[in-house]
Structure formats: C-alpha cells, structure tokens
Amino acid sequence: MSNITAPTQFLEVNNERYAYRRFGKGHGRPLLFLQHFTGTLDNWDPAVTDPLASEREVLLFNNAGLGRSSGQVPTTIAGMAKHALAFLDGLGLTSCDVLGFSLGGMVAQQIAQDRPSVFRRMILVGTAPRGGEDIMHLEKPSLAKHFKDPALHGYEILKKLFFAPTDSSQAAGEAFIQRLAQRKEDLDPVSGPEVAAAQIAAFRDWERFTGEHFAELKRIPHPTLVVNGIHDEMIPVSNSYRLVENLPNAVLLAYPDSGHGSLFQFHESFVRQATAFLASDSQFAPF
Amino acid sequence: MSNITAPTQFLEVNNERYAYRRFGKGHGRPLLFLQHFTGTLDNWDPAVTDPLASEREVLLFNNAGLGRSSGQVPTTIAGMAKHALAFLDGLGLTSCDVLGFSLGGMVAQQIAQDRPSVFRRMILVGTAPRGGEDIMHLEKPSLAKHFKDPALHGYEILKKLFFAPTDSSQAAGEAFIQRLAQRKEDLDPVSGPEVAAAQIAAFRDWERFTGEHFAELKRIPHPTLVVNGIHDEMIPVSNSYRLVENLPNAVLLAYPDSGHGSLFQFHESFVRQATAFLASDSQFAPF
Numbered sequence: 016m017s018n019i020t021a022p023t024q025f026l027e028v029n030n031e032r033y034a035y036r037r038f039g040k041g042h043g044r045p046l047l048f049l050q051h052f053t054g055t056l057d058n059w060d061p062a063v064t065d066p067l068a069s070e071r072e073v074l075l076f077n078n079a080g081l082g083r084s085s086g087q088v089p090t091t092i093a094g095m096a097k098h099a100l101a102f103l104d105g106l107g108l109t110s111c112d113v114l115g116f117s118l119g120g121m122v123a124q125q126i127a128q129d130r131p132s133v134f135r136r137m138i139l140v141g142t143a144p145r146g147g148e149d150i151m152h153l154e155k156p157s158l159a160k161h162f163k164d165p166a167l168h169g170y171e172i173l174k175k176l177f178f179a180p181t182d183s184s185q186a187a188g189e190a191f192i193q194r195l196a197q198r199k200e201d202l203d204p205v206s207g208p209e210v211a212a213a214q215i216a217a218f219r220d221w222e223r224f225t226g227e228h229f230a231e232l233k234r235i236p237h238p239t240l241v242v243n244g245i246h247d248e249m250i251p252v253s254n255s256y257r258l259v260e261n262l263p264n265a266v267l268l269a270y271p272d273s274g275h276g277s278l279f280q281f282h283e284s285f286v287r288q289a290t291a292f293l294a295s296d297s298q299f300a301p302f
Numbered sequence: 303m304s305n306i307t308a309p310t311q312f313l314e315v316n317n318e319r320y321a322y323r324r325f326g327k328g329h330g331r332p333l334l335f336l337q338h339f340t341g342t343l344d345n346w347d348p349a350v351t352d353p354l355a356s357e358r359e360v361l362l363f364n365n366a367g368l369g370r371s372s373g374q375v376p377t378t379i380a381g382m383a384k385h386a387l388a389f390l391d392g393l394g395l396t397s398c399d400v401l402g403f404s405l406g407g408m409v410a411q412q413i414a415q416d417r418p419s420v421f422r423r424m425i426l427v428g429t430a431p432r433g434g435e436d437i438m439h440l441e442k443p444s445l446a447k448h449f450k451d452p453a454l455h456g457y458e459i460l461k462k463l464f465f466a467p468t469d470s471s472q473a474a475g476e477a478f479i480q481r482l483a484q485r486k487e488d489l490d491p492v493s494g495p496e497v498a499a500a501q502i503a504a505f506r507d508w509e510r511f512t513g514e515h516f517a518e519l520k521r522i523p524h525p526t527l528v529v530n531g532i533h534d535e536m537i538p539v540s541n542s543y544r545l546v547e548n549l550p551n552a553v554l555l556a557y558p559d560s561g562h563g564s565l566f567q568f569h570e571s572f573v574r575q576a577t578a579f580l581a582s583d584s585q586f587a588p589f
Contacts, residue, residue, distance in 0.1 A: 183586075245546055245547055245554075252543075252547075256539075256543060259532055259556055259558065260532055260539075262558070263558060263559065264558050264559070265558050266555065266556065266557060266558065267532075267554060267555070267556035268553065268554070268555055269546055269553065269554035269556075270553060270588055271546065271549070271550060271551050271552050271553060271586075271587055271588070272550065272551070272586075281588040284588040284589055287578075287589075291574075299470075299558075299559075299568075300558055301557055301558070301568040301571040302571055302574075
C-alpha cells in the first residue's frame with residue numbers, strides 16, 4: 016500500500032468531515048502525519064510514508080478546511096490541535112506516534128501539552144517552538160523572490176522553497192516532485208489563498224509568547240526526534256536548536272545541503288533513522 | 303580484544319616514540335581515535351572502542367608528551383596534527399577514518415586541511431571549529447567549582463565535568479568511570495599540570511581566527527558526523543552548530559540530558575550511529 020494509491024477516507028465527527036488516508040500494517044504504534052503549510056494528503060512523499068507503513072499503520076490527516084476536510088482553517092495552532100484530537104477520538108485511537116512537519120510539528124507540540132497521553136514518541140521536522148524566530152515569513156526577500164518569479168509555477172515553487180540552492184538539493188527536489196506526481200486520481204484540491212492566510216495568522220500567533228521563553232517545552236517529556244535541514248529558509252534551524260535545548264528528552268538530527276524538505280531530500284536516511292527511533296521503547300530519546 | 307586488555311605499543315618516528323594501542327579487525331577502514339584534554343589511552347571508554355573494533359581496527363593514539371609518548375606537548379593544534387600525521391606515516395597508513403573527541407576533534411579538522419587524503423569519513427564529538435566560542439575555559443565558575451571542591455578527586459571530577467547535573471547523567475558518569483577502572487595494568491601516567499597548560503594554550507590559539515569566520519570549514523569536504531551533548535559546559539553545543547552550518551557535508555547528532563561526554567553516556571546509541579555512518583561509502587554524509 017502506498018500514498019500513490021491509498022484511497023482517501025472520510026470520518027464524521029462533531030459536525031465536521033475529516034479527509035484522511037490510512038494504510039500499512041505491522042506491530043508498531045500507528046503513526047499520525049501532521050502536514051505543512053497549505054499541504055494536503057497529496058503532499059506526503061511516498062518515499063517517506065510507504066516504507067514507514069511497512070511496520071505500522073500510517074495515518075495522513077487533513078486538518079479542518081484543508082483538501083476535502085470540511086470546516087474553517089483555524090487561525091491558531093491550538094484550534095488545529097483540537098481538530099486533530101477530535102479526529103483521533105473519532106477513530107477511537109487513544110495512543111499513537113506522531114510525525115509533525117513544519118506547521119504540523121507545532122500542532123504536535125500543542126497536542127503533547129493538551130493531552131500528553133495520546134503520543135508515545137514524537138518526530139518534529141522543520142518546525143519551531145512557540146516563541147520561535149523567523150517562522151514562515153514569506154514576505155522576506157529570500158522567499159518572496161520565488162513567488163514573484165514568473166517562470167515558476169505550482170510544484171516548481173515548492174522545489175525552490177523546500178530545497179537548498181545547490182545542484183544536489185535541487186535535483187533531490189525534482190525527484191520529490193516526480194514522486195508526488197505519481198498519484199493521478201482521488202486528489203485533494205490545491206489550497207487557496209484563504210487557507211494560506213489563516214495558517215499564516217496561526218504562525219504569527221505562534222511566534223508570540225508570554226512568561227519564560229520556551230518554558231512549556233520543559234513540560235513535554237515525550238521521547239522526541241527533532242530533524243532539520245541546515246539551510247532551511249522557511250523555518251530556520253535555530254528553531255530546532257531551541258527545541259532540543261529546552262525539550263528534556265529530544266535528539267537533534269540536522270542534515271547538510273538541504274532546506275525545509277530535508278526529510279524528502281534524504282528520505283532513505285530519514286526513514287532509517289525514524290524507523291530506529293520509533294522501534295525503541297526506551298523512556299529515553301537516544302536510539 | 304578490548305581497551306581493557308589491549309597492550310600498549312610504541313612506534314619510533316623522527317626521534318619521537320609514540321604510545322598507542324591497536325586492536326580489532328574487520329573490513330572497515332581503520333579508525334583513528336584522537337583524545338580529549340589531558341586524556342591518555344586509558345581514558346577511552348571500552349564501551350565505545352570495543353564494539354567499534356568488531357568491524358575494523360581501532361587505533362588509540364597518545365600525542366607527543368601524553369602518557370608514555372615522548373616529546374613536548376605542542377601549544378598549537380597544528381603542532382599536534384604534525385605528530386598525528388608522523389604517527390600515521392610511521393605505521394604506513396595512508397587512509398583511515400577518524401573519531402576526534404574535544405581537543406582531538408580540533409586536531410582532526412587540522413589534519414583534514416593539511417592532508418585531506420588521509421581521512422575518508424570523520425566523526426567529531428564535543429569539539430569546536432577554529433574561532434569557536436567558550437572553548438575549555440576551566441576558570442569559569444560552572445567548571446571551576448568542581449576543581450575547587452575538596453570532596454572531589456580524580457575521576458570524580460571527570461564525572462562532574464563530562465556529565466550533566468541530573469541523576470540520569472551522573473549515573474551514566476559513574477558507570478563510565480567504572481568501565482575505565484576495569485583496566486588494571488599497563489597504564490599510562492596521569493597527565494600533569496604542564497600537559498594541561500600546553501593544551502590550554504592550544505585552545506586559546508584555536509579560539510583566534512583571521513579573515514572570514516569559519517571559511518576554512520567550507521574547504522573540508524569529507525563526510526562528517528558531528529556529535530554533541532546539549533548541555534556541554536566544556537565546549538558548548540553552539541560550536542557544533544557552527545561546524546554543521548559551515549562544513550558542507552556534515553550531519554549533526556545532538557543528545558539530550560548530557561554534557562561533554564555524550565558519547566560515553568549514550569554509548570549504545572553512539573556506537574550504533576557511528577557504525578552506520580562508517581559503514582556508508584556514499585560521498586554524502588547522511589546515513
């Protein structure tokens with residue numbers, strides 16, 4: 016089973032209808048995938064989802080207002096966490112592992128605080144703590160230039176945003192786009208500007224903090240693997256440094272020659288590391 | 303074969319006599335161990351050396367003036383690199399992998415610049431680039447308090463310096479000391495204050511830089527694994543951040559709840575990660 020072919024399913028909970036895909040099997044805890052800015056079910060790289068699905072069920076989830084999920088896109092991370100928990104409750108899933116990428120990593124952190132028991136182990140990729148710096152400022156020149164480039168369309172923009180400006184990283188980006196394009200049917204609608212605006216509002220809110228900086232991270236005891244590309248322009252790697260400096264039980268894995276999409280660029284390494292991390296039942300993160 | 307029992311050997315080169323231990327076998331490239339501040343052959347944890355020796359020869363090396371090696375301790379990293387190269391030349395070893403810990407990681411970086419061909423893959427643990435910050439300032443209060451504590455002697459000081467001030471890290475430190483104490487014969491003399499003074503001078507020199515900060519790292523293309531404990535007080539983890547931000551081909555692995563001796567605290571994880579890294583023959587560091 017693959018994210019190239021897995022059918023989209025729908026779950027009705029609390030007057031919302033959530034779109035998701037569920038595939039794979041094995042002895043591992045189910046793994047919930049929480050998606051990046053404007054991403055839908057179709058943005059999950061089969062090179063990452065499929066091998067992870069060989070040892071466990073994977074659950075790809077569209078939060079409210081994304082793809083074919085109903086409802087409004089929340090303008091706070093806390094609002095998104097509520098929908099994700101409603102989804103898990105609707106499935107009757109009381110414990111899982113989580114892979115939160117970018118925006119999804121923030122939602123994972125929020126859930127870990129709101130209901131710690133739901134996650135066993137967490138993988139946080141290309142994300143930031145509350146009070147993090149330079150989170151998804153698409154207006155800054157290094158990112159805005161790609162949106163303004165008339166030669167770039169659709170996934171070509173994603174290749175510039177998610178990969179580093181080197182031949183090797185851009186080649187990995189091209190391969191990533193080709194993998195996403197393998198899914199031909201049962202596709203989500205592409206997110207529009209209203210989705211982007213609500214999620215950007217959530218990022219701006221997430222940058223704000225009160226009280227002691229990063230104090231809430233010290234209360235997230237879950238074994239955690241933090242992953243980042245060193246040259247991430249969307250959410251700089253310094254945010255991952257702050258995560259592992261303040262989470263009491265987190266390992267950092269940082270990849271060279273890569274940007275926001277390091278997990279897709281180095282999918283073989285990422286899957287190997289994530290598999291080893293998830294296979295551990297230790298109370299400690301190191302694996 | 304183990305560093306608990308491996309006989310100390312001696313190699314005469316250029317009027318110097320270098321003490322070393324060589325054990326293990328397998329298909330891997332030989333792995334050169336470059337030691338930390340004041341450390342001798344007896345300071346290498348068998349929990350790290352021995353499993354790595356199951357797939358390759360390991361070479362533990364006392365630089366000039368350390369343990370039973372002859373000569374003066376150089377007051378620059380470049381001077382130490384010259385001795386290490388003379389040692390490899392004396393053995394007739396033209397290519398190996400290297401594990402440089404702390405001071406040893408600086409020597410490894412220097413060798414990688416002076417003679418790039420000698421290393422295939424590099425592991426740099428708890429170390430800093432030239433121009434790094436807060437390198438081994440034993441006079442700062444967080445470190446000086448351990449030296450001034452009349453209740454602490456010998457390895458008890460090492461436990462405070464190398465491990466984080468948590469129960470779990472200190473317990474790992476105690477286990478580390480017990481492992482080192484298993485070697486009962488053929489021991490190196492403990493380093494005296496003249497060794498420390500010369501090595502401290504080398505650290506102070508290594509903190510200085512001219513020209514563009516970290517520019518020389520961009521010319522070290524070797525696949526590199528950088529490892530650090532998040533709470534390292536001797537050489538702060540920010541130095542490892544600077545390494546992977548400027549080395550073009552380096553993966554960072556950072557461990558929670560640990561200090562300078564993270565590789566000894568999480569020896570099972572470290573050996574597993576180092577083994578996977580060294581098993582790769584890719585031109586890229588990710589593994």
